[in-house]
Amino acid sequence: MKYARLTKEQFEELHAEFASFLATQAIDRKEWEELKVNKPEVAEQELDVFSDLIWEGVLGRAEYLEHFSKNHIFLFHCFDTHIQSIVLKSVSPDVDFLTKDGLQWLSDNMFTDNIEMKVGKKVFTEERNSSIFELIKQGAFLSDGQLFNQINTIIES
Secondary structure, eight states: OOSOOOOHHHHHHTHHHHHHHHHHTTOOHHHHHHHHHHOHHHHHHHHHHHHHHHHHHHHHHOOEEEEEOSSEEEEEEEOSSEEEEEEEEESSTTOOTTSHHHHHHHHHHTTSTTEEEEEEEEEOSSOHHHHHHHHHHTTOEEEOSHHHHHHHHHHHO
8 A cells, every 4th residue: 555545434425436446346336245244355455446546646636735833834835846845933932823823923923033934945755646645644734825825925026
């Protein structure tokens, strides 16, 4: 398995897609029920293959990621060969970016000495999707890129 197995909830959301996937494997509902009982290892393999297919699709389309922690915000823009980052750090240890008040504080203090901002670029040394998946495992999530682009536009002007 290249990534991670989807959760039970994710499989439920993707029920129709999973049924189509099994159909491409020439496995109908009855055969699937038999596989789960008589050959659970084969059923597990099918779940893993489907999970990897879904992850490949999601990661292949991933363009922006965000990761928030108490005093840091990591913003990423993913390209084919590299990733750009903007890292915001609160100089004040009392600020918590995981709260509404912390985000308001960020808005009020964005371009002051209270925020350290670092911009970076990293060429993918591993395969692109695997690198993005590692960021997700560390707590990043897919985003629309609005925050990255707002900050990046101001930085570049």
